[in-house]
Amino acid sequence: MKIAILPGDGIGTEIVAEAVKVLKVLDLPFEMETAPVGGAAYEAAGHPLPDSTLALAKAADAVLFGAVGDWKYDTLERRLRPEQAILGLRKELGLFANFRPAICYPELTHASSLKPELVAGLDILIIRELTGDIYFGQPRGRRTAVDGHFPGSEEAFDTMRYSRPEIERIAHVAFQAARKRNRKVTSVDKANVLETFQFWKDVVTEVHAQYPDVELEHMYVDNAAMQLVKAPKKFDVVVTGNMFGDILSDEAAMLTGSIGMLPSASLNAANQGLYEPSHGSAPDIAGKGIANPLATILSAAMMLKFSLNQPEAAARIEAAVQSVLSQGLRTADIYSEGTRKVSTREMGDAVVAALTGA
Ligand code: NAI
Numbered sequence: 001m002k003i004a005i006l007p008g009d010g011i012g013t014e015i016v017a018e019a020v021k022v023l024k025v026l027d028l029p030f031e032m033e034t035a036p037v038g039g040a041a042y043e044a045a046g047h048p049l050p051d052s053t054l055a056l057a058k059a060a061d062a063v064l065f066g067a068v069g070d071w072k073y074d075t076l077e078r079r080l081r082p083e084q085a086i087l088g089l090r091k092e093l094g095l096f097a098n099f100r101p102a103i104c105y106p107e108l109t110h111a112s113s114l115k116p117e118l119v120a121g122l123d124i125l126i127i128r129e130l131t132g133d134i135y136f137g138q139p140r141g142r143r144t145a146v147d148g149h150f151p152g153s154e155e156a157f158d159t160m161r162y163s164r165p166e167i168e169r170i171a172h173v174a175f176q177a178a179r180k181r182n183r184k185v186t187s188v189d190k191a192n193v194l195e196t197f198q199f200w201k202d203v204v205t206e207v208h209a210q211y212p213d214v215e216l217e218h219m220y221v222d223n224a225a226m227q228l229v230k231a232p233k234k235f236d237v238v239v240t241g242n243m244f245g246d247i248l249s250d251e252a253a254m255l256t257g258s259i260g261m262l263p264s265a266s267l268n269a270a271n272q273g274l275y276e277p278s279h280g281s282a283p284d285i286a287g288k289g290i291a292n293p294l295a296t297i298l299s300a301a302m303m304l305k306f307s308l309n310q311p312e313a314a315a316r317i318e319a320a321v322q323s324v325l326s327q328g329l330r331t332a333d334i335y336s337e338g339t340r341k342v343s344t345r346e347m348g349d350a351v352v353a354a355l356t357g358a
């Protein structure tokens with residue numbers, strides 16, 4: 001089992017170190033190799049995704065990724081910015097399915113944006129399509145308008161598009177994920193206004209015929225945004241396009257309290273995947289040793305489950321995380337009165353202790 005470790009920038013190095021520590025005590029035959037990515041790679045090799053890093057990622061069964069980015073790179077031309085490394089990895093590895101679970105641990109309901117009773121026990125999975133939609137559709141650009149409300153004026157335009165195979169494969173992923181959970185999929189669209197999403201709805205409905213044991217509901221994205229804050233526990237698996245998924249997954253993150261708790265996975269057709277916390281490089285707290293490493297540790301658990309076929313080891317990690325929360329250990333982002341504030345490293349050590357029974 002080969003794992004590419006790409007810590008990246010900011011808190012990336014701090015949190016990935018804790019996740020690696022946790023992986024090491026599992027006593028499984030991992031081959032882990034580390035490479036620079038993002039701003040760190042730009043400094044070292046002049047490019048955010050050097051060929052050697054990409055080759056390592058491609059050869060691995062899975063990539064454990066920290067985070068990339070820093071304000072100081074904002075003035076670089078776009079292709080050299082740290083964030084381009086993620087887009088490059090998604091493209092080169094063919095990652096099309098982004099899994100973002102939103103789980104609210106009973107100990108952390110106070111940190112949610114919602115009332116505790118609405119989120120206690122929340123466990124939903126948002127699946128975002130990553131390759132299509134308005135983010136990548138061509139043509140796009142700026143031009144002089146020839147029609148519309150202001151002909152002759154400067155305008156900008158993008159193209160929203162989805163192909164049948166793109167929708168089919170993400171629909172299969174969603175129905176299969178639902179089978180391992182509570183057998184309900186909500187497909188989010190804007191079919192009332194957009195042809196692209198009427199097509200999305202039609203294709204998802206067709207694929208659903210192969211999954212009669214899974215319940216399918218369709219919901220418009222504006223309603224989904226409302227329902228997520230009104231009654232989030234009614235969802236199980238939510239599947240949607242690239243842009244709606246981007247927005248709804250961040251909304252769902254806030255229901256759980258802290259972005260520091262949320263893992264994510266991006267998978268390709270061969271179940272090879274990139275696993276990373278849902279948050280960024282947090283330059284505001286980098287180097288202080290206070291970042292929450294649990295999102296990255298939980299991402300490592302997802303990696304064991306989805307790409308490395310080690311569901312038992314994954315469950316052990318998840319139980320260890322639950323255990324440290326039950327013990328009252330908290331990094332600053334999830335701290336509340338009556339609990340014990342710990343550093344990044346102490347949190348990692350506590351997870352290791354819970355795993356090894358030390
Ligand atoms: P961010 O997620 O890095 O930080 C947002 C806020 O959450 C900050 O106050 C930060 O301190 C806090 N936070 C984030 N992770 C935390 C953790 N593990 N523990 C405790 N607190 C945590 O988002 P922001 O500030 O918008 O972006 C910072 C940089 O990260 C930018 O350069 C951005 O482009 C990059 N970024 C990278 C991503 C990636 O590598 N996949 C994803 C999102 C942003």
Ligand code: MG
Pocket residue numbers: 246247250
């Ligand atoms: Mg986002």
